[in-house]
Amino acid sequence: MKYIEAIAANVNDLKDGDMRQVRVGEKEVLLNKLDGKFYAIGAHCSHYGAPLAKGVLSGHHVVCPWHNACFDVTNGDQNQPPGLDALACYEVRVEGENVIVSVPENTTGLRSPDMAQFDPNIDGRTFVILGAGTAGTHAAETLRTAGYQGRIVMITKEDKLPYDRTKLSKAYLAGKASPEEMPLRSPEFYDEHHIEVLLNQQVKQVDTTAKKLTFSNGDSLSYDALLVATGGKPRQLDVPGADLRNIFTLRSFEDANHILTAAESKGRAVVIGSSFIGMETAAALTQQGFDVTIVSPDDVPLKKIFGEQIGKRFQQVHEENGVNFKFNSKAVKFEGNGQVETVILDNGDRLAANIVIIGIGVQPATDFLQDVNLHPKDHSVVVDEYLRAADGLYIAGDIARYLDWRTGESIRVEHWRVAAQQGRIAAHNMAGKSVKFRGLPFFWTMQFKFPLRYVGHAESWDEIIIDGDLQKQEFIAFYVAKNQVLAVATSHRDQETAAISELMRLNQMPSIDELRNGKVDFVNRARSN
Numbered sequence: 001m002k003y004i005e006a007i008a009a010n011v012n013d014l015k016d017g018d019m020r021q022v023r024v025g026e027k028e029v030l031l032n033k034l035d036g037k038f039y040a041i042g043a044h045c046s047h048y049g050a051p052l053a054k055g056v057l058s059g060h061h062v063v064c065p066w067h068n069a070c071f072d073v074t075n076g077d078q079n080q081p082p083g084l085d086a087l088a089c090y091e092v093r094v095e096g097e098n099v100i101v102s103v104p105e106n107t108t109g110l111r112s113p114d115m116a117q118f119d120p121n122i123d124g125r126t127f128v129i130l131g132a133g134t135a136g137t138h139a140a141e142t143l144r145t146a147g148y149q150g151r152i153v154m155i156t157k158e159d160k161l162p163y164d165r166t167k168l169s170k171a172y173l174a175g176k177a178s179p180e181e182m183p184l185r186s187p188e189f190y191d192e193h194h195i196e197v198l199l200n201q202q203v204k205q206v207d208t209t210a211k212k213l214t215f216s217n218g219d220s221l222s223y224d225a226l227l228v229a230t231g232g233k234p235r236q237l238d239v240p241g242a243d244l245r246n247i248f249t250l251r252s253f254e255d256a257n258h259i260l261t262a263a264e265s266k267g268r269a270v271v272i273g274s275s276f277i278g279m280e281t282a283a284a285l286t287q288q289g290f291d292v293t294i295v296s297p298d299d300v301p302l303k304k305i306f307g308e309q310i311g312k313r314f315q316q317v318h319e320e321n322g323v324n325f326k327f328n329s330k331a332v333k334f335e336g337n338g339q340v341e342t343v344i345l346d347n348g349d350r351l352a353a354n355i356v357i358i359g360i361g362v363q364p365a366t367d368f369l370q371d372v373n374l375h376p377k378d379h380s381v382v383v384d385e386y387l388r389a390a391d392g393l394y395i396a397g398d399i400a401r402y403l404d405w406r407t408g409e410s411i412r413v414e415h416w417r418v419a420a421q422q423g424r425i426a427a428h429n430m431a432g433k434s435v436k437f438r439g440l441p442f443f444w445t446m447q448f449k450f451p452l453r454y455v456g457h458a459e460s461w462d463e464i465i466i467d468g469d470l471q472k473q474e475f476i477a478f479y480v481a482k483n484q485v486l487a488v489a490t491s492h493r494d495q496e497t498a499a500i501s502e503l504m505r506l507n508q509m510p511s512i513d514e515l516r517n518g519k520v521d522f523v524n525r526a527r528s529n
């Protein structure tokens with residue numbers, strides 16, 4: 001292999017705990033100094049390619065500024081999702097005052113994690129992963145990185161290998177991502193690591209005593225351990241005309257493709273619901289040339305999650321881009337000749353529509369589970385801190401209900417990164433370790449050019465402290481209850497967000513008085529760990 005070598009820095013350029021992006025030939029490298037030693041790894045996050053130098057170095061790991069993936073800077077290992085690959089690790093040496101980094105000429109900056117080889121003679125067990133979403137995908141790969149050599153079967157009712165669901169309502173629907181950009185891994189990857197993916201297979205029943213799954217075609221499959229990660233199923237609107245053509249929900253690749261096909265003729269779109277799916281879909285369809293109206297029973301979009309001020313800022317951004325809102329309204333009927341033409345609201349208003357998207361939330365997809373502890377509120381599965389629901393049965397992602405270690409409350413979240421984290425933890429436990437789930441919820445949204453990141457979990461709060469400027473979309477909002485920061489929503493303050501999530505994870509957030517006074521240096525506080 002050919003290497004490129006270059007002087008990347010002077011030894012005095014970096015203090016302990018510093019990191020910077022440097023160039024070695026044409027390649028970008030993240031150079032770090034820890035305990036007097038230099039390390040060099042790939043410069044860009046394996047998720048969406050964020051420059052890690054703009055994140056936060058905390059202890060031995062760097063937190064990505066965009067969606068909080070974490071990498072060990074001494075070897076490039078990824079220790080927190082959402083990305084799947086590790087980072088390349090490069091040779092560094094010091095000669096005199098020069099820090100010299102050596103990089104393979106063909107490096108991509110990424111590295112596939114080391115995985116155990118499938119060998120049924122060594123391990124004759126079958127581990128089944130029901131659900132090929134983010135939790136399932138991370139679990140399958142983690143089983144191999146954790147050394148499991150038995151059979152892995154991942155099952156999905158969809159016709160696609162695992163893909164990036166979060167892009168559906170953003171880049172994909174807006175026409176900015178092609179179908180080829182959606183898969184999380186290539187077909188060859190699953191072959192190489194002997195991860196069997198059964199497509200188009202719906203599971204109808206799980207017998208947790210006999211450890212057996214039954215498919216809708218009557219076939220069955222026995223398992224030694226099972227991870228159920230079946231995600232959410234969109235709520236339907238039970239009103240007359242709801243079965244007309246061109247009325248959609250959005251959960252799967254197939255849903256998005258149906259919407260795109262119907263959207264070819266452009267025209268008017270009505271979106272029912274002003275939470276994430278509704279708002280993101282409205283933004284994407286507007287960018288596709290639709291005249292979009294959002295119908296919502298609320299008076300401000302996203303108010304229950306972010307509060308009134310931030311919700312109104314999202315509304316303003318949508319209105320500036322031409323989206324109309326019908327607040328305090330419900331759709332009570334759809335009319336049309338085979339295909340939807342009119343949406344009728346509870347106040348009698350009639351909205352012309354070529355397509356309708358219903359975004360009124362999801363329910364945990366658990367109807368095939370009988371003999372486990374389902375929560376009466378939403379039929380999510382109650383798990384212990386190891387994400388276990390019964391002997392040999394693990395649960396991860398949108399269907400898992402667990403105790404939030406920060407507040408002791410029973411919560412369930414619908415976030416991509418959390419589902420990935422849980423898939424990883426569940427896999428470690430299936431593989432024989434004893435790892436507790438102690439994640440900090442994190443999600444992001446992007447509507448037009450308004451990005452928002454959210455760390456923590458707050459269903460209600462006493463106060464929202466806002467640092468920054470909502471109008472400029474540069475702010476941090478702290479959601480406070482009983483003198484504790486439960487959650488933080490931020491826009492265009494990415495490095496501080498990474499630092500805050502680190503401080504929240506370590507239980508080292510500044511006091512509420514400090515936050516009220518402003519000017520807290522979150523980045524330096526997180527770096528000093």
Ligand SMILES: Cc1cc2nc3c(=O)[nH]c(=O)nc-3n(C[C@H](O)[C@H](O)[C@H](O)COP(=O)(O)OP(=O)(O)OC[C@H]3O[C@@H](n4cnc5c(N)ncnc54)[C@H](O)[C@@H]3O)c2cc1C
Pocket residue numbers: 130131132133134135136155156157158165166167168169201202203204229230231232250251252277365368396397398399413414415416417419442443444445446
């Ligand atoms: C359009 C959209 C955009 C989103 N954007 C964001 C975002 O920006 N940020 C964020 O944090 N979160 C976002 N989310 C939420 C995020 O995608 C979910 O939290 C995450 O996908 C949950 O992962 P999961 O593995 O639990 O389930 P899923 O990803 O839903 O995967 C479930 C899997 O189970 C399979 N399945 C279900 N039932 C059965 C059955 N009976 N038999 C066989 N297979 C079955 C499905 O086919 C699928 O493969 C978004 C969600 C959607 C729908």
Ligand code: FES
Pocket residue numbers: 045046047048049050064065066067068069081082083
């Ligand atoms: S780009 Fe790094 S976590 Fe998304």
